[in-house]
Amino acid sequence: xxxxxxxxxxxAIVAVLVAAQLGRGDDWFPLGTLGQYAYPRDPDGTVxxxxxxxxxxxxxxxxxxxxxxxxxxxxxxxxxxxxxxxxDPSMLAGIAEVWQGNHPGVELESMTVRQTVHQMAGGALxxxxxxxxxxxxxxx
Amino acid sequence: MLRGFVRWxxxxxxxxxxxxxxxxxxxMAVIDIRLFLNSTDxxxxxxxxxxxxxxxxxxxxxxxxxxxxxxxxxxxxxGAAAVVVGxxxxxxxxxxxxxxxxxxxxxxxWAVWAMSYGYVSHDHMAITxxxxxxxxxxxxxxxxxxxxxxxxxxxxxxxQVLTVMTYAGSVLAKYVISGGSLLRWAxxxxxxxxxxxxxxxxxxxxxxxxxxxxxxxxGGLLLELCSPLVFLLRRPWLALAIGAFLSFHLVxxxxxxxxxxxxxxxxxxxxxxxxxPGWVRERRWxxxxxxxxxxxxx
Numbered sequence: 001x002x003x004x005x006x007x008x009x010x011x012a013i014v015a016v017l018v019a020a021q022l023g024r025g026d027d028w029f030p031l032g033t034l035g036q037y038a039y040p041r042d043p044d045g046t047v048x049x050x051x052x053x054x055x056x057x058x059x060x061x062x063x064x065x066x067x068x069x070x071x072x073x074x075x076x077x078x079x080x081x082x083x084x085x086x087x088d089p090s091m092l093a094g095i096a097e098v099w100q101g102n103h104p105g106v107e108l109e110s111m112t113v114r115q116t117v118h119q120m121a122g123g124a125l126x127x128x129x130x131x132x133x134x135x136x137x138x139x140x
Numbered sequence: 141m142l143r144g145f146v147r148w149x150x151x152x153x154x155x156x157x158x159x160x161x162x163x164x165x166x167x168m169a170v171i172d173i174r175l176f177l178n179s180t181d182x183x184x185x186x187x188x189x190x191x192x193x194x195x196x197x198x199x200x201x202x203x204x205x206x207x208x209x210x211x212x213x214x215x216x217x218x219g220a221a222a223v224v225v226g227x228x229x230x231x232x233x234x235x236x237x238x239x240x241x242x243x244x245x246x247x248x249x250w251a252v253w254a255m256s257y258g259y260v261s262h263d264h265m266a267i268t269x270x271x272x273x274x275x276x277x278x279x280x281x282x283x284x285x286x287x288x289x290x291x292x293x294x295x296x297x298x299x300q301v302l303t304v305m306t307y308a309g310s311v312l313a314k315y316v317i318s319g320g321s322l323l324r325w326a327x328x329x330x331x332x333x334x335x336x337x338x339x340x341x342x343x344x345x346x347x348x349x350x351x352x353x354x355x356x357x358x359g360g361l362l363l364e365l366c367s368p369l370v371f372l373l374r375r376p377w378l379a380l381a382i383g384a385f386l387s388f389h390l391v392x393x394x395x396x397x398x399x400x401x402x403x404x405x406x407x408x409x410x411x412x413x414x415x416x417p418g419w420v421r422e423r424r425w426x427x428x429x430x431x432x433x434x435x436x437x438x
Contacts, residue, residue, distance in 0.1 A: 001276055001291070001294075003146060003150050003290060006149070006150045006290075006294045007146060007149055007150060009273075010149050010150075010294075010297075010298060010301070011149075013269065013298070013302075014301070014305070017265075017305055017309055018309070018312065021309055021312040021313045021316055022312070022316055024316070024317075025194075026260060027191075027192075027193040027194055027255075027260060028193070028194050028195075029193045029194075029195065029251070029252060029255040029260050029264075029265075029268075030195075030248075030251065030252075030264060030265045030268040030269050031265065031269070032193070032194075032260055032262070032265075033260075033262070033313050033317075034262040034265070034305075034306060034309040034310035034312075034313045035260075035262065035310075035313050035317065036261060036262050036263070036310070036398075037330055037334055038310060038313040038314040038317045038318075038325070039317055039318075039328075039330065040314075040317070040318040040324045040325040040327075040328035040330060041328050041329040041330045041332075041333040042328070042329060043327065043328055043329035043332075043350075044329070045329060045333075047332075047333050047336040047337065049336070049337060068178070068179030068182040068183065068257075069178070069179075069182050071186075072182060072183060072185045072186035072189070073186055073189050073257065073258075074179070074257075074259065076258070076259045077189060077257050077258040077259050080191075080258035080259060081189060081258060091188050091189075094185055094186040094187070094188050094189070095186060097185055098182075098185035098186060101185070118336045120329045120332050120333070120336075121350075122350045123327070123328065123329040123331075123332055123350045123353055123354055124329075124332050124347060124348050124349060124350035124353060125332055125335070125336055125347045125348050126348070
């Protein structure tokens with residue numbers, strides 16, 4: 001590789017990276033938006049934590065851990081897809097299958113997407129969290 | 141001026157450092173796919189969540205399967221092993237040269253798939269691109285000493301630039317995402333938000349103290365903003381600056397469980413690792429318990 005080619009590659013990488021920051025290239029990995037914790041969260045807003053529970057055919061309530069290993073998706077990935085999930089809750093079927101595969105002998109009857117809601121004031125946590133149900137899906 | 145510009149981007153740096161940095165990144169890549177970025181291995185059951193990043197779309201990558209993940213897993217391990225042992229003089233150059241290409245491609249694809257399920261983490265920029273550019277450096281041995289050239293210097297400079305850009309670029313991202321105001325980001329509830337999202341004993345003690353959280357946001361922002369200054373520093377100030385960034389990562393690890401190790405390891409490109417063999421030789425203890433260096437002096 002000649003010096004000129006190296007220089008061109010260098011400048012192209014930096015240019016793409018800068019453009020990704022200016023133009024919001026979130027999925028330009030590996031040269032995409034360096035956006036972890038870059039969002040200015042409303043200091044007086046709410047904080048949502050999404051989690052997933054299931055009811056087994058025996059009537060037992062279980063927590064479905066949102067890690068790629070346990071459920072095939074992580075919490076943040078589930079949250080990214082939340083809009084689609086509300087349109088089509090059957091997207092949870094894949095998670096049910098992966099989770100049941102990792103927990104032999106446990107069969108799910110239904111799955112519930114839940115959220116805890118924390119309140120912030122002046123950029124700090126205040127008060128106790130509330131819990132809410134986003135959607136429930138009966139496993140087919 | 142132009143010559144200075146070119147010499148900065150394509151500098152002469154010690155070839156031996158390539159061997160050390162490549163080995164450090166190779167070990168990190170293996171640890172990464174086993175412990176941190178291990179999700180590629182677990183995606184085969186949820187193809188409906190596949191949200192390919194641009195590179196994945198260009199390459200027409202399908203949702204990952206168990207077979208693809210297994211092949212990449214082996215590729216990273218074989219490539220990394222070849223890079224690490226290939227740095228020793230006794231092995232043919234082909235071992236490290238093939239190894240570094242295999243490692244760069246297998247790890248790059250693994251990372252692209254890992255980021256293609258809806259969430260992209262930015263601590264993998266420097267290592268992913270770094271492994272690719274380091275594969276262009278050619279043969280490098282641990283014991284190569286101070287001999288320097290541009291074919292070794294360019295990829296090292298790129299790893300340095302990518303490492304620094306991880307911080308400086310994130311300030312730019314904060315500026316843009318905050319609607320053109322860093323003040324807005326620094327006075328936001330981002331740290332409290334992240335503590336609530338990832339609660340632990342330590343951060344729960346701090347999450348109700350607004351002034352502390354705001355001060356920490358300013359501190360982090362200023363450190364990230366100052367990151368390009370490392371290119372102006374010489375030892376020992378450079379070592380001190382690197383120490384500051386590593387401490388920053390230690391704090392974010394303790395508070396948020398976010399380690400950023402794939403970026404942390406890229407700081408090795410700033411370190412004079414090529415002097416390590418000489419340093420060890422100088423300090424090697426002789427069987428009688430006296431230093432070899434002292435023996436020679438006597």
